[in-house]
Amino acid sequence: MSAVPERPAADPWEPLRGLTQARIGLGRSGSSLPTRRVLEFRAAHAAARDAVHEPLDVDGLVAALGELDLGDVAQVSSCAGSRGEYLRRPDLGRRPAGLSAVPASDADVGIVLADGLSPRALAAHGPGLMAALVERLGATYSVAPPVIATQARVGLGDHVGQAMGVDTLVVVIGERPGLSVADSLGIYLTHRPRPGLSDADRNCLSNIHPPEGMGYDAAASVVTALVAGARELGRSGIALKDSSRAVAAVDGGGA
Amino acid sequence: MRYTHGLEGTTYAFDGLVDLLAKATPRRSGDELAGCAADSDAERAAAAWALADVPLERFLTEPVVGYEEDEVTRLILDGHDRTAFAPIAHLTVGGFRDWLLETAVRPDAATTLGALAPGLTPEMVAATSKLMRNQDLVLAASALQVTSAFRTTIGLPGRLATRLQPNHPTDDPRGIAAATLDGLLMGCGDAVIGVNPATDSPEATADLLHLLDDVRQRFDIPVQSCVLSHVTTTIDLIGRGAPVDLVFQSVAGTEAANNSFGVDLAVLREGNEAGRSLGRGTVGNDVMYLETGQGSALSAGAHLGVGGRPVDQQTLEARAYAVARELSPLLVNTVVGFIGPEYLYDGKQIVRAGLEDHFCGKLLGLPMGVDVCYTNHAEADQDDMDTLLTLLGVAGAAFVIAVPGADDVMLGYQSLSFHDALYARQVLGLRAAPEFESWLARQGMADEQGRIHPLDPGGTQLALMAAP
The missing domain is CATH 3.20.20.70 (Aldolase class I)
Incomplete structure (x- = not known):
């Protein structure tokens, strides 16, 4: 490690670094980035790539969910046969390979836990977020046992939700990893889920990754407010968004 | 218009310029997602051959997006400058690639190519680029000057x-x-x-x-x-x-x-x-x-x-x-x-x-x-x-x-x-x-x-x- 110098004691950029997460004041080796900065970047990119490509440990997630006593957890996979195909063909990631494992339910709300672009995010934050969702939603609504979906895009939930027969579907999904945050979850809420809906029919929360991002309970309370709004309005999407923005902004303020 | 080309005993057919342009495109995931990419490397190569023989004039009469329903098509065709187009009006797509690379190494390349621009449609340029290797794209671009x-x-x-x-x-x-x-x-x-x-x-x-x-x-x-x-x-x-x-x-x-x-x-x-x-x-x-x-x-x-x-x-x-x-x-x-x-x-x-x-x-x-x-x-x-x-x-x-x-x-x-x-x-x-x-x-x-x-x-x- 002697070839990698430590940051000099007096860093003239130090007062400015607190102003932005951007990689400012990196120094120079001639025209180029110093070794330390190249290695920092490579490590961040590696973490982001691993978050995309490492498959979801389904058994581990089922075991963690088992401790929450939510009932039998079903599993579905999309028509994308490999990670490469999943990345190239978002249309296949929206279609289920089969729905026979999904039990019909008379619950108000269904929850799909999808790997999305960051299986790591679902493994890290899925159980904690699930516990918060069940606690918040369960105070008012019946909640079906969760369904785990692999190689999944958001639209897959439309098929699963229809098969379950729930009024409102909540898709919890791993978000595209950034260089700084590789384990962030997003939530997409769809009322009366059925194939053929578009993003305009959904409500979205993003950046769920405590402690830096939005916390589990904050996300769960926004979702609960959205479910109430969707049931009242009879639909989700753009029309619902405006009424819930204030809630999202307050609870997400610390993100 | 139907375009065909035979390669290694197989005849490949392409249903119109839209299909031909898509199949002749170097492989990329977006075209595969859209469902318009060539099914094989051989079909892609055959499409490139067929595209090379298409006269540049054809792009003025066979739009890829309809004239009536698309204002970008109308902008392209109504704004086409026939006088600027004249020096290359007789060429095919393949012939235009050769002309470009010949022109690019001449001392007056920047002037000649600059005067040509109003005579080119995007479809002509895209078609030609599909026949060009990376070095062709670099060479021709390096001869151009736009300020x-x-x-x-x-x-x-x-x-x-x-x-x-x-x-x-x-x-x-x-x-x-x-x-x-x-x-x-x-x-x-x-x-x-x-x-x-x-x-x-x-x-x-x-x-x-x-x-x-x-x-x-x-x-x-x-x-x-x-x-x-x-x-x-x-x-x-x-x-x-x-x-x-x-x-x-x-x-x-x-x-x-x-x-x-x-x-x-x-x-x-x-x-x-x-x-x-x-x-x-x-x-x-x-x-x-x-x-x-x-x-x-x-x-x-x-x-x-x-x-x-x-x-x-x-x-x-x-x-x-x-x-x-x-x-x-x-x-x-x-x-x-x-x-x-x-x-x-x-x-x-x-x-x-x-x-x-x-x-x-x-x-x-x-x-x-x-x-x-x-x-x-x-x-x-x-x-x-x-x-x-x-x-x-x-x-x-x-x-x-x-x-x-x-x-x-x-x-x-x-x-x-x-x-x-x-x-x-x-x-x-x-x-x-x-x-x-x-x-x-x-x-x-x-x-x-x-x-x-x-x-x-x-x-x-x-x-x-x-x-x-």
């Missing part, structure tokens, strides 16, 4: 400008100022200091415009600034007296895709007129800044051409340049790897697309830059960006985009770093825009060769811009 000007001159030979992109996740003014300071100290920003706002709120946009304009005036920097809000927001702010230098908008190659961005040709022309009416430029008055990218039409579901067939994403991208040239922009860049691996899967596809877009835009008469970039779910890394940047420097790109440490913390993707820009200038002997270079020298920030001195924020008055 534009506002407070700096863009596109001069031997110059490589940069957009300094000081984005911040919450538009924090001091955070943006700190990133701007970092870029200026690295000799970047001569194409534009351009911020992607976190919201499209007119008030937030106006605040950012004032921030950037104050920096420019306080330190007397010959640059232009831009806040990349929707063109209608910018028009509105011009009406309210905000200090707008450049008018930004994303554009695409079909009327429907442009509509999905909330624009049409009329509102783009209105934006151009509004920006020009301010007369804020010093060495020129080109005010439009436009971004494009392969896959934008497909992602909007606005990629279908005649007969309801999907048009390949590269041909649609070239059509976006017809929209751009109508507006005589200061800057145009393709955001080549931004949209994700479902459109350009890996470094090979991103590099190829970057060279295609640069060549097509420049040949159609645009001051063409590239956002050399990728996302974390694409099969690409900094090595691929180094390759594309170097090739673009050789090809004579007008400008590239640079962010602190190559990491855009607001948009969540990787572009080039300020260091990358210094690298390209160093190895290729390229320099900043002349007006900006003179300013750097006056500030004691660069030597006579334009090389940027290593500076820390305490070494210059510029540090005041990020002070509390």
